[in-house]
Amino acid sequence: MKQNYWVKQDFAVDDVLHKVFSSHAPAAATKGLGLRMVNSGLIAQTDPILFERIIANLVSNAIRYTEKGRILIGCRHRKQKAWLEVWDTGIGIPSDKTEEIFEEFRQLGNYERSREKGSGLGLAIVKKTAHLLGLEVRVASQPWRGSMFAVEMPLSQSALPAQHQPKDKGNSMYRIALVEDDANVRSALTFTLKEVGHTVIAAPTAQELIVNLDSTPPDIVIADYRLSGQQTGIKAVASVRAVFGEKVHAVILTGDTDPAIVRDIVAEGFHVQHKPLRLKPLLDCLDELMDSTRPIKSARG
Numbered sequence: 001m002k003q004n005y006w007v008k009q010d011f012a013v014d015d016v017l018h019k020v021f022s023s024h025a026p027a028a029a030t031k032g033l034g035l036r037m038v039n040s041g042l043i044a045q046t047d048p049i050l051f052e053r054i055i056a057n058l059v060s061n062a063i064r065y066t067e068k069g070r071i072l073i074g075c076r077h078r079k080q081k082a083w084l085e086v087w088d089t090g091i092g093i094p095s096d097k098t099e100e101i102f103e104e105f106r107q108l109g110n111y112e113r114s115r116e117k118g119s120g121l122g123l124a125i126v127k128k129t130a131h132l133l134g135l136e137v138r139v140a141s142q143p144w145r146g147s148m149f150a151v152e153m154p155l156s157q158s159a160l161p162a163q164h165q166p167k168d169k170g171n172s173m174y175r176i177a178l179v180e181d182d183a184n185v186r187s188a189l190t191f192t193l194k195e196v197g198h199t200v201i202a203a204p205t206a207q208e209l210i211v212n213l214d215s216t217p218p219d220i221v222i223a224d225y226r227l228s229g230q231q232t233g234i235k236a237v238a239s240v241r242a243v244f245g246e247k248v249h250a251v252i253l254t255g256d257t258d259p260a261i262v263r264d265i266v267a268e269g270f271h272v273q274h275k276p277l278r279l280k281p282l283l284d285c286l287d288e289l290m291d292s293t294r295p296i297k298s299a300r301g
Contacts, residue, residue, distance in 0.1 A: 006047035006049075006050050006132065006133065007047050008045060008046055008047060009045065009046075009047070009048065010043050010044070010045050010156040011043065011044060011045075011048040011051075012042075012043060013040050013041075013042045013043065013044050013075065013084070013153065014039045014040060014041065014042075014278070014279065016044075016048060016051060016052045016055060017037050017039070017040075017055070017073055017084075018037075019052060020052060020055050020056050020059055020073070021035065021037045021059075021073065021276070023056070024056070024059045024060060024063060027060075027063050028063050028071060031063065031066070031067070032068065033063060033066055033068070033069065033070060033071060034069070034070035034071070035059075035063075035070070035071050035073075036070060036071070036072050036073070036185065036255075036275065036276060037072070037073040037074065037276045038072070038073070038074040038075070038185060038188035038189055038192060038276070038277060039192065039276070039277050039278050039279040039282075040074070040075040040188075040191070040192045040195065040279065041192060041195065041196060041279035041280070041283075042075060042082065042153070042155060042192075042195060043155065043156040044082075044153050044154060044155060044156060045154050045155065045156040045157075046133050046135070046153075046154050047133060050129050050132065050133055051133070051151075051153075053125070053129055054125075054126050054129050054130060054135075054151050055073070055084060055086070055151070057123065057125050057126045058086040058126060058149045058151070059071065059073060059086055061123060061126075061149070062086050062087075062088035062090060062147070062149070063088075065088070065090040065091050065147075066088045066089055066090035066091075066146075067090070067091070068089070069088070069089025069090070069146070070088075070089055071086065071087065071088045071089075072085075072086070072087040072088075072182075072184045072185065072188070073085070073086050073087075074087075074184065074185070074187070074188030074191075074192075075153065075188060075191060075192065076187055076188060076191040077191055078150075081136075081152055081153075082152075082153045082154075082155050083138070083150040083151065083152060083153055084150065084151050084153045085148055085149070085150040085188075086148070086149050086150075087146065087147075087148045087184050088146050088147055088148075089145070089146040090146055090147060091143070091144060092141045092142050092143040092144050092145050092146055092147055093139070093141040093143065093147055094143055095141075101123050101139075126149075126151070130151055130152075135151055135152040135153075135154070136151075136152040137149070137150070137151050137152070138150040138151075173197045173198055173199070174198050174199070174218075174219040174220055174286060174290060175198075175199045175201070175216070175217075175218045175219045175220075176193055176198050176199065176200050176201070176218060176219065176220050176221075176222060176286075177201050177202075177209055177213060177218035177220070177221045177222070177240060177248075178190060178193075178200055178201070178202040178203070178209075178221075178222045178223075179202075179203060179204070179205065179206055179209055179221065179222070179223040179224065179227065179233065179236040179237075179240075180202065180204065180222075180223075180224045180253075181204040181205070181224065181227045181228045182224070183204070185224075186202050186204065189202075189222075189277070190202045192279060196279075196283065201213055201218065204227075204228070205227070205228070205231065205236070206223075206231070206235070206236035206237075206239035206240060207239070209236070209240065210239065210240060210243050213240075213244075217244035217245065217248060218240070218244070218248060219248070219249065219290060220248070220249040220250065220251065220286055220289060220290070221236070221237050221240050221241075221248055221249070221250045221251070222250075222251045222253065223236040223237055223250065223251075223252055223253065224252075224253045224254070225252050225253060225254040225256065225261070225265065226254070226255075226256075233252045233253065233254075233265075233270075234252065234265065234268055234270070237250040237252075237270070249289040249290070250270050250271070251270065251271045251272075251273055251282075251285055251286070251289070252265050252270045252271070252272055252273070253272075253273050253274075253275060253277065254272060254273075254274060254275065255274070255275035255276075271285050271288075271289065273285060
């Protein structure tokens with residue numbers, strides 16, 4: 001009888017992502033790369049140790065073959081499945097070589113056999129480990145523009161964190177307007193918020209967002225502080241409020257560590273959430289904002 005050397009169990013995806021993020025952040029920083037992750041709040045069901053090994057190898061590979069730009073780790077739904085995706089702005093892979101990269105000791109662009117680029121075993125380990133767990137692996141890439149590696153992520157029946165299971169959709173789920181100019185972050189955060197039951201309308205600019213809202217006001221605007229051009233999250237919120245009224249709540253996201261910037265945001269009366277985002281604090285912040293304007297029910301019968 002064949003023995004399985006792995007254990008299927010429920011685990012918090014964010015716990016795995018934070019371990020991978022923390023262990024690879026120094027290597028990314030050494031190369032001047034931006035390493036970002038978006039929390040999902042999801043509960044997966046597979047072997048957590050082997051799943052972590054897959055993600056770690058994908059992130060390590062992305063750092064190794066990216067000379068400038070950034071790497072993003074996040075979750076999304078595609079083809080009726082949940083996926084853990086790693087995006088990079090690296091050298092990319094020719095379409096006729098996407099199968100070769102999963103072969104042992106095969107390294108594209110390392111013909112000089114530089115030890116700095118590793119042994120070529122990382123993606124082979126990814127493929128074998130995913131096969132062992134019965135998971136699909138996908139890759140999409142454009143030469144000199146970057147790559148996306150994704151591994152299937154089986155969700156537990158209790159895929160939402162217990163403290164955020166929707167109890168009363170009319171009372172606890174919100175219509176959220178999201179302004180984020182990074183397409184990958186926007187997609188990952190949209191997926192995350194929808195997973196816990198919220199309605200999300202997202203766009204890279206305030207102008208596009210207002211069009212997408214289609215005359216229906218949002219409950220809350222979530223805006224990244226640094227947007228393209230001269231735009232900021234503060235200006236984006238002001239644009240939305242100019243159309244839908246000052247009662248629209250707002251949260252500003254920022255990865256800035258400069259205390260002066262955070263003080264400026266708070267001085268404008270906005271709630272701040274720091275990157276990399278953690279799901280529970282963000283959801284708690286949304287609840288706090290909505291509770292502040294929700295009518296207090298009388299205790300008398």
